[in-house]
Structure formats: structure tokens, C-alpha cells
Amino acid sequence: VQLQASGGGLVQAGGSLRLSCVASGRTFSSYAMGWFRQAPGKEREFVSTINWSGGSTYYAHSIKGRFTLSRDNAKNTVYLQMSTLKPEDTAVYYCAATGMPYGPPSSNPREYDYWGQGTQVTVSS
Secondary structure (H helix, E strand, O other): OEEEEEOOEEEEOOOOEEEEEEEEOOOHHHOOEEEEEEOOOOOOEEEEEEOOOOOOEEEOOOOOOOEEEEEEHHHOEEEEEEOOOOHHHOEEEEEEEEOOOOOOOOOOHHHEEEEOOOEEEEEEO
16 A cells, blocks of 8 residues: 655645645555644644545644545545644644554554655744
8 A cells, every 4th residue: 555645835824735645555445544743853643534434534633623634535535625824733744544444533643554655844934
């Protein structure tokens, strides 16, 4: 399984970005997906997760109301729409896929078997 994340970049505070993660190598639509992020000097933290069908999403408190996670199973892609970005959102963002078919979405990184390479998001003040 390969995950390819893209869409990061430099944006001013208050701006928006949309991250994409394209999966290949297995039946994408059967697995929960998640986004995590890691800022310099900090541990990787949970951002958002979505179940296999897209019917359930969960968000970290710090980004709730500003980020929206969705998926298009026909395109093997998940999207993280980020709005009202803040400097503290600056991090490398990673997409990940769980290993259990039709398993629940999770905020625990240990539940994810596959990880993308990360995409840098930098928010200037």
C-alpha cells in the first residue's frame, strides 16, 4: 500500500489549504483513514479520522470547526480541507490508513499500518 500526500504549502494566517492523500495498492474503500501532524520538536499528534464509508468523522479539539475531512472512494482519495489556518497549525501533515477492513476510525497512531511521506504546511503570522 502506498499513500501519497500533497497540497501543503505556505499560507498566511486566516488562509486555507486542501490536502489530498491518494492510496494505491489495495481496496482503499474498506479502510479507515486518518491525518496526523508533527511540528518541529513535538510529537506526532492526531488531526482527524474518517471511517471506510465516509459517514463518520472525528476531529482533534484544536482544529474542530476549521478543518473538514472527506473521502472519495471512487478516486481512492481523502481530502483535508483546512480553513482559518493559524501559525500553530504549522507542521508536517501525514495521512495514514488502518490495517483492519471495515474497522473503526481511530485517533491512535498505533492503529494505522500505512503512512504517507508527509506534506509540509507552513502558516505565517
